[in-house]
Amino acid sequence: MKKLLTALLTFGTAMCMTFGVGAKTLDWDHIEKNAQGQTVYFHAWGGSQEINRYIQWANTQLQQRYGVTLKHVKVSDIAESTPRLIAEKAVGKSDGGSIDLVWINGENFKSMKENQLLFGPFTQALPNWKYVDQSLPVTVDFSEPTDGLEAPWGVGxxxxxxxxxxxxxxxxxxxxxxxxxxxxxxxxxxxxxxxxxxxxxxxxxxxxxxxxxxxxxxxxxxxxxxxxxxxxxxxxxxxxxxxxxxxxxxxxxxxxxxxxxxxxxxxxxxxxxxxxxxxxxxxxxxxxxxxxxxxxxxxxxNIHFLAIPWNASAKEGALVAINFLLSPEAQSRKGDLNIWGDPSVLERQYLQGSAQNSEKFNAxxxxxxxxxxxxxxxxxxxxxx
Incomplete structure (x- = not known):
């Protein structure tokens, strides 16, 4: 964990132009090794059966491939999670937090960023970042710069x-x-x-x-x-x-x-x-x-994103989960019209099946x-x- 945090702190002091260099300092094998056995408590909207089933599938894949358990904590609005993080920060709980991963965008991201509740920057350290479609607004969230604190997950x-x-x-x-x-x-x-x-x-x-x-x-x-x-x-x-x-x-x-x-x-x-x-x-x-x-x-x-709280108990597990969710396999399944149909943030050439044909309207x-x-x-x- 010390090695991971040292690398990411180095990341955080660099300018955006050096992120590519900083990413090479991360030992992804070390991250995956430390992630084994971790449970990632994922706070995400739970109002769709299709989405809930997809997250269940992702959990199965993460358990089988990396020994990581993705526990879906269903919320009606991610804003419900922000007060918990603020309370943990107020009492100095800088590690061992109750939330490891959040599905956010917009005002919720802005609030968490301003209150310094997020871990990172980390996005360009992800091995699967290379598949992301850079023509999409993946580095801004409702006009707020993401600064590498959240990874794009889908298009809304x-x-x-x-x-x-x-x-x-x-x-x-x-x-x-x-x-x-x-x-x-x-x-x-x-x-x-x-x-x-x-x-x-x-x-x-x-x-x-x-x-x-x-x-x-x-x-x-x-x-x-x-x-x-x-x-x-x-x-x-x-x-x-x-x-x-x-x-x-x-x-x-x-x-x-x-x-x-x-x-x-x-x-x-x-x-x-x-x-x-x-x-x-x-x-x-x-x-x-x-x-x-x-x-x-x-x-x-807009783009919707995945982020890691600053005091997450399972930071390595959360990084592994995000990286998997950005893989062509996971994005193709998420974009499958018969499963979820969420438009992908990856370049079309890396997608398979009906995910390649996601319907999008003028933005x-x-x-x-x-x-x-x-x-x-x-x-x-x-x-x-």
Whole structure:
């Protein structure tokens, strides 16, 4: 462990241009040897059966190949894990931490980074880093530089799902969505913020309503929030009056929205994976006639990442797990439309099967993460009762 930490501390003092040299100082054989027998407590969203099964498969592979156990700690929002890490830091628990690996992005990453809760930098020390598609924004997270503190895992895009057999022409803008909701009351909704998909809906809506105002890409100020956010609240006040259950109750997440769509209670669902519809169809959770689509302006898009807390008990095991999850084999399986269908962060040439053909839509950049915090807080104040 001392050898690993020494190498990574050397890494941390280097500039980005020297990362390639620093990576060569890591003894990966030593890391894999020390990882044997470790249990990696992986805090990750647990709201999808397809994702949960994929993580179970990864655990089996890691146990068989490296003697590493990947224990999925299912959370509804990774923000639940941040207070635990802050509490451990407050009492000086610099090792032996309770969390070894986290699935994060956006505001959660920014918060952990600012509170110095993350281990690294480590990404370019990973043997499988060479497969990563560098044309993707893998070194920034919601405009925040990753500084090697988190490794890209997949590509997310906010898209909608509808049943072509029931809805021939779905709305292609949020303006059209409001018109549709007024013409068909009680048929549309969105997940309740601060659930990830619900917050993403708010951001995508504000981007359209404000014509993607340049202020959204910068840290939020009270003045800019007061100028732009009324566009959102005015829209939602109208939308909620004709939404599912009159906007007094909201789906808990994308899994419930998918079920409500399949049950015929909603005309549209949403997901942050444009291929999720295919894996849901393969699992019998959606009709074959369902289809994903993005608004005509594009889809809110980002990369989601894996990171290691600074005081993780199983740092070597976590590094081995991340490296495996970035392998062409693991990324091809994750991108398989019949398994998870999560678009890969690797160059297409290294992928096999249907992962090579992942559906992607025109991308719309995420706002600065500070906007999400303010939007969630105000949404809960107005509609969260």
């Amino acid at each position: 895009q906010l898209v909608f799902i509808y049943d072509q057999a029931q809805l021939s022409a779905p709305p292609t803008s949020f303006a059209q969505m409001l018109s549709y909701a007024k013409a068909h009351p009680n048929r549309l909704s969105y997940p309740k913020p601060p659930e990830f998909h619900g917050s993403s809906f708010l951001k995508a809506l504000l981007i359209e309503l404000s014509n993607n105002d340049p202020a959204l890409s910068k840290p939020v100020t009270e003045q800019e929030f007061a100028r732009l956010s009324p566009l959102l609240w005015n829209y939602l006040d109208e939308f909620h009056r004709v939404a599912w259950r009159s906007g007094k109750q909201f789906p808990k997440g994308t899994a419930e929205m998918t079920r409500l769509l399949d049950d015929g209670q909603l005309d549209m669902a949403l997901t942050f994976n444009p291929n999720a519809v295919y894996s849901a169809q393969a699992a019998g959770n959606l009709e074959p006639s369902t289809k994903p689509y993005a608004m005509s302006a594009g889809a809110l898009s 719309i950049d995420e706002p600065h993460p500070s906007w999400q915090v303010m939007l969630e807080k105000e949404w809960l104040k107005r509609y969260g009762q």
